[in-house]
Amino acid sequence: MKFFVDTADVAEIKQLAASGLLDGVTTNPSLVAKSGRPMREVIAEICALVRGPVSAEVAATDYDGMLTEAHVLREIARNVTIKVPLTPDGLRACRRLADDGTMVNVTLCFSPAQALLAAKAGATFVSPFVGRLDDIGEHGMGLIADIMTIFRQYPYLKTEVLVASVRSPMHVVEAAKLGAHVATLPPAVLRQLFNHPLTDKGLAAFLADWKKAGLSIA
Numbered sequence: 001m002k003f004f005v006d007t008a009d010v011a012e013i014k015q016l017a018a019s020g021l022l023d024g025v026t027t028n029p030s031l032v033a034k035s036g037r038p039m040r041e042v043i044a045e046i047c048a049l050v051r052g053p054v055s056a057e058v059a060a061t062d063y064d065g066m067l068t069e070a071h072v073l074r075e076i077a078r079n080v081t082i083k084v085p086l087t088p089d090g091l092r093a094c095r096r097l098a099d100d101g102t103m104v105n106v107t108l109c110f111s112p113a114q115a116l117l118a119a120k121a122g123a124t125f126v127s128p129f130v131g132r133l134d135d136i137g138e139h140g141m142g143l144i145a146d147i148m149t150i151f152r153q154y155p156y157l158k159t160e161v162l163v164a165s166v167r168s169p170m171h172v173v174e175a176a177k178l179g180a181h182v183a184t185l186p187p188a189v190l191r192q193l194f195n196h197p198l199t200d201k202g203l204a205a206f207l208a209d210w211k212k213a214g215l216s217i218a
């Protein structure tokens with residue numbers, strides 16, 4: 001499973017990229033706005049830090065506007081992935097960009113039917129939002145299960161399922177059990193993946209024994 005980080009905070013990305021565990025980055029208009037910085041500058045910096053796909057979302061909602069913005073964004077770096085919303089215009093833009101060889105992430109997917117449309121439009125990634133479905137009392141991970149089942153019936157569909165709106169390590173584990181290709185995690189959730197109290201306890205015990213024995217390696 002690939003791990004993307006869901007943030008436009010360049011300092012965070014720099015730190016996480018150093019771990020060697022980061023396969024890509026996703027941003028959205030809210031995250032870029034939160035950074036308080038010009039979008040082109042932020043995306044360029046992120047693309048210089050991470051080799052994998054970096055999703056940059058269009059703000060236009062009409063086909064022509066999306067394509068105009070997409071052309072500006074994809075000039076920033078080779079690993080820019082254009083993110084478009086799952087609307088009729090978004091999917092039309094997706095098809096056009098995909099035909100031109102541009103990576104596209106279709107976002108705001110909340111149903112299996114929508115995911116199928118994104119795949120048919122040639123999306124590189126489709127982003128189902130699990131947390132936001134959980135928030136309204138629906139079963140976010142059920143959507144991932146349905147999409148994976150459908151995509152498996154049609155091996156010629158090359159679209160990767162990018163699990164988004166992830167809120168906890170359990171979301172990551174459940175998505176991995178279903179075979180989802182990618183999870184995009186808020187930095188805090190990515191850090192939580194490392195944690196287990198028995199790891200801390202075990203390490204403390206090893207180090208205490210080592211110190212007591214007065215041993216050294218180097």
Ligand code: E4P
Pocket residue numbers: 006026027028107127129131132164165166184
């Ligand atoms: C995905 O690409 C989105 O940016 C993101 O995962 C949305 O997450 P949220 O529901 O926590 O805002």
